[in-house]
């Protein structure tokens with residue numbers, strides 16, 4: 175099923191695909207403009223939590239699907255970390271078989287409604303589209319179409335529950351319910367295993383729930399997927415920290431035969447500059463968790479959050495964009511402070527655009543060096559330094575260099591530090607024999623995601639450091655294949 | 667859901683609550699804590715595990731009313747349930763035989779001190795415990811503490827019980843009389859700060875169990891961070907116990923006040 179050229183070719187030569195290609199000439203297809211995603215008005219949406227992108231109407235999706243020329247060598251697939259058969263699912267949309275399209279997505283992607291929304295498509299599938307590479311035109315909107323098909327299926331009420339093999343009674347534990355853990359659980363339950371997902375928090379979904387805000391990924395979409403997993407037989411145990419509530423040995427004693435660690439990169443980093451522990455200086459994780467997981471901004475919930483009026487978010491990734499746009503929605507004057515320029519920002523391009531439209535100020539090529547507090551220890555000012563770009567560094571991005579004597583002060587009452595995360599240390603700390611790197615990520619065999627301990631597999635951010643949803647899911651699936659093989663072989 | 671099996675009121679604002687939590691009862695050690703959430707709209711608050719019964723699958727919490735959540739918790743009765751209980755969190759106390767332990771418990775800090783006193787005693791140490799509170803009513807768990815201590819000194823601010831004076835007076839009295847090898851202080855931040863200053867004068871290694879504001883308790887948010895020896899530490903995963911002589915208590919005290927305004931507002935609208 176994976177990246178095999180013959181399979182793609184065989185599929186491409188099926189009658190229905192040949193027929194579609196004949197219906198509309200390639201020239202007619204490439205003449206069309208990429209459709210635009212309908213969006214909520216920036217001046218309205220920056221005051222509420224409704225989803226920004228409204229989704230494509232059926233006829234619009236079909237038109238966009240027609241742009242795809244069904245390439246003989248579909249380069250787009252090489253850009254997708256899980257190797258979705260992109261032309262096949264798009265051609266199903268062109269054929270108006272939307273449910274069929276969703277079924278193709280689900281062959282390789284457990285959460286297409288999520289990935290269609292949050293994948294950095296411009297750096298993945300869409301970057302490798304024929305339009306981008308050869309025609310120098312806007313790529314086919316693969317992400318929007320993926321979201322369309324997945325949403326159509328969910329809203330149709332005819333969501334297909336994937337078939338599961340006969341139960342084999344072998345107990346498997348998944349640690350963490352983020353995208354890596356969910357993808358692993360989905361495949362293992364399909365193979366017939368008795369899968370339990372253990373989650374430390376009181377909600378299932380990992381970053382999809384506590385990190386990414388409602389205006390970008392509504393919780394309901396994640397919940398439907400979780401319900402489907404439950405229908406397939408996956409058990410979920412919340413408020414259970416593996417390594418604390420029970421050890422791996424306790425679970426082995428209870429009959430668990432293999433483990434998948436998808437515990438994420440939870441540990442927020444700080445910059446270690448003066449004033450970082452003042453009141454009003456948060457990690458992005460704390461800020462987003464208070465608002466997303468604990469509903470702190472809703473008056474009838476008990477958890478408080480400091481609702482600042484002048485908010486500065488330090489960083490340029492997705493987390494920084496989510497935090498700054500959340501602050502804006504809570505009524506603050508909000509700005510991004512990022513030490514490189516706009517083009518080097520690691521956030522999804524669409525999020526940066528949306529943030530700009532919503533009235534977020536961008537102080538690029540700026541870096542904080544100190545926070546100053548008032549008499550009560552509450553942050554009131556920050557000192558920023560201006561930067562310029564020098565030669566490219568090891569990441570290939572131009573290195574920011576301090577402009578001497580450029581310091582100046584800015585008034586703030588809330589600072590949200592979003593300069594990256596480190597791997598969650600809970601699991602490595604509870605398993606001294608587990609091999610880790612000097613950054614604290616778990617070492618795995620890349621072929622099957624097996625760790626240095628035979629019955630433990632791992633994937634997602636705990637292996638990669640902060641990465642993406644789709645890579646985490648890809649790892650979960652590879653680990654499921656690896657664990658299945660391992661268990662089958664050790665049973666014989 | 668975790669059912670409340672038993673509730674015993676110690677004083678107007680402090681009660682002991684025994685709840686069902688079989689997995690936690692099995693794996694917890696002295697020094698560990700849990701995070702609870704009462705209901706769907708509730709906040710997550712940390713509480714120390716003051717004791718556990720493996721056979722019955724229960725853990726004991728001792729709770730003091732300070733704001734909305736602790737008040738709501740204390741209004742629950744036997745048979746009621748708490749929605750979420752997660753743990754055991756934090757690092758367990760490192761227990762070994764060192765000689766003489768000087769334990770200091772302030773107010774509701776006496777509850778988390780109990781399992782630590784118990785464990786040090788069991789490891790063969792001589793244990794002298796100083797219990798301190800504003801008045802007689804706030805001295806809790808005295809019988810249990812006596813059971814596991816070689817000597818107990820009680821101090822009250824108003825002299826309504828034991829000796830009149832602060833916890834530090836009790837500590838100095840012991841330190842002047844005998845050689846102390848390790849001190850443990852648990853209580854309000856201000857009490858730990860002054861206990862640490864006292865033991866530092868005599869170069870006695872001292873542990874403090876910090877009670878910062880927390881959200882997740884798993885190292886994910888950084889709300890609980892403190893400066894220890896000039897470095898950022900997360901109390902929920904690196905602690906809650908630290909070398910008291912290295913903790914920046916002033917910073918911790920400031921940070922504890924972060925939500926003071928919100929908490930007072932919440933409390934006022936809650937009692938209405």
Ligand SMILES: Cc1cc2nc3c(=O)[nH]c(=O)nc-3n(C[C@H](O)[C@H](O)[C@H](O)COP(=O)(O)OP(=O)(O)OC[C@H]3O[C@@H](n4cnc5c(N)ncnc54)[C@H](O)[C@@H]3O)c2cc1C
Pocket residue numbers: 292293294349350351352353354355372373374375379380381382385386414415416417436437438439440462492493494496522598600601633634635636640641642643644646
């Ligand atoms: C705010 C934010 C925005 C983002 N935006 C995007 C985006 O737009 N696009 C994109 O592709 N990526 C984005 N990312 C990154 C992406 O979310 C992560 O790469 C992905 O979620 C990693 O998945 P995971 O399954 O490895 O871990 P996580 O999603 O982190 O889940 C790990 C789970 O494991 C639980 N856990 C940890 N330890 C234990 C234990 N011992 N026992 C039980 N449970 C445990 C944790 O509580 C957590 O729920 C974003 C991240 C953040 C924080």
Ligand SMILES: Cc1cc2nc3c(=O)[nH]c(=O)nc-3n(C[C@H](O)[C@H](O)[C@H](O)COP(=O)(O)OP(=O)(O)OC[C@H]3O[C@@H](n4cnc5c(N)ncnc54)[C@H](O)[C@@H]3O)c2cc1C
Pocket residue numbers: 699711712713714715727728729730731732733734735736737774777778876877878879880906922923926929930
């Ligand atoms: C590791 C740890 C163990 C703890 N163990 C216990 C325990 O065994 N028994 C117990 O009663 N309490 C314990 N606490 C403190 C307990 O978590 C707080 O009392 C509780 O969160 C207050 O919640 P609230 O909504 O009732 O009050 P809030 O409305 O949040 O606060 C009311 C007042 O209490 C102060 N306050 C807030 N949080 C804390 C805190 N963490 N410590 C001290 N004062 C605070 C505020 O400044 C405010 O003035 C522990 C805290 C930690 C971090």
Ligand code: SF4
Pocket residue numbers: 253254255256257258260283289290293295298299300316317320644
């Ligand atoms: S999963 Fe992500 S990378 Fe793959 S096709 Fe979908 S949007 Fe593109």
Ligand code: SF4
Pocket residue numbers: 241242243244245248249250251260261302303304305314316
């Ligand atoms: S590369 Fe672009 S045009 Fe070609 S098949 Fe993929 S999506 Fe369609």
Ligand code: FES
Pocket residue numbers: 879880881882883884885886887888889890891900901902903
């Ligand atoms: S409570 Fe969130 S990191 Fe400690």
